[in-house]
Amino acid sequence: MGKSATGELARLIREDDGALYADDAAARAIAIVMNLFHQEHYAWPQWVDKFSAEIDAPGHFRHSPDSAEQAEAVLSGDAKRINRNYAELWLAACEKLLHEEGLTTPAELSAKLAALQPEQPPVRAFALGARVIVRDIEPSEPDHLPLFIRGKAGTVERQLGGTKYNVRFTAQAIWGAEAPGRDSLYFTIAHEYLSPENS
Amino acid sequence: MSSDASDGADAKTALRVRALESLLLEKGLIETDAIEELVDMFENRLGPWNGAKVVARAWTDPAFKQRLLQDGTAALAEMGFDTIQGEEMVIVENSPGVHNVIVCTLCSCFPWAVLGLPPVWYKSAPYRAEAARDPRGVLREFGTEIDGDTEVRVWDSNAELRYMVLPERPAGSDNMDAAALAELVTRDSMIGVSKVAPP
DSSP: OTHHHHHHHHHHHHHOOOOOSSSHHHHHHHHHHHHHHHTTSSOHHHHHHHHHHHHTOTTTOOSOHHHHHHHHHTTOSSHHHHHHHHHHHHHHHHHHHHHHTTSOOHHHHHHHHHHHSOOOOOOOOSOTTOEEEEOOSOOOTTOOOOGGGTTOEEEEEEEETTTEEEEEEEHHHHHOTTSOTTOEEEEEEEGGGEEETTO | OOHHHHHHHHHHHHHHHHHHHHHHHHTTSOOHHHHHHHHHIIIIIOSHHHHHHHHHHHHHOHHHHHHHHHOHHHHHHHTTOOOSSSOEEEEEEOBTTEEEEEEOSSSOOOOHHHHOSOOHHHHSHHHHHHHHHOHHHHHHHTTOOOOTTSEEEEEEOOSSEEEEEEOOOOTTOTTOOHHHHHHHOOHHHHHTSSOOOOO
């Protein structure tokens, strides 16, 4: 601690903009803990015990001084960082207490979290009509990638599920100038086997 | 730390809070209205303006001041500031020879009923460590110089017991009524890191 810690405090005092928590979610986490306390699911000292264990303030916990210093470091730095980390510690303590009190289980909570997880938007690197080249790489099972189209250029005709595309190749692009000029072939190719033509 | 990383952490925490809240709602353990009500309380109804009214009344009503110093919890309840977490309230009075400072060395226990949620520096590692080790140095960071003859008392708040400082009434405020006096009283003066400035 010493000088640098006090310098840090001076900065915190100077930069205090009155924000009492990181964001609305942090306020709701505080409200949840309060609400369940009001309903007597636990006593306040029980909560403080759980929360302070997350903070792990040096000088209060005799075990593992290294981890204590580390934990304490999370409530240092600028105001935004402290409020953000404070919210995380609060939430972690809250989850543990609720599990311990039998109000929730870790499995229920992770299922809920998974259900709320925003769906990852599929990688749509190639627009309809984009010119692409088939990469000359060995596809991973169970994919297939005919040798005769590797290195050949085509046009994205349709976007399919699972980041696959229907790619149209002129017969001449695949077989050469002798092939009929108006004919074409369509292959279903995964995104990872394609690269943009002009790269 | 880049803002991208911190925004990502915020989003992750926010999602975890949503998961917890929606799980507890489903289980009928909490109600949205109660959570909204509490968030509104943090935002709009709890705050140092409550403590300022208490201080102003203590300055102008000697009988109240006596009750306040004897049994803080009861005297605050008299003014409608009921305990929020089942805590006892103790009011410590500053006088020409004594300066009081409050801290929570363990986590962030704070007199919510009169001061609202704690400011960010109160939760920070440097304040919590340094207020105990070098309170005069910490006070200096707040621009508060305590002369060597004055005794400094540091009060460590906890889950069951919270403190509020009754600051000294500033010189030049003799003709002011309680409402005007309350305007002078700052949050920091009731934590004890500063004094009330003369009008």
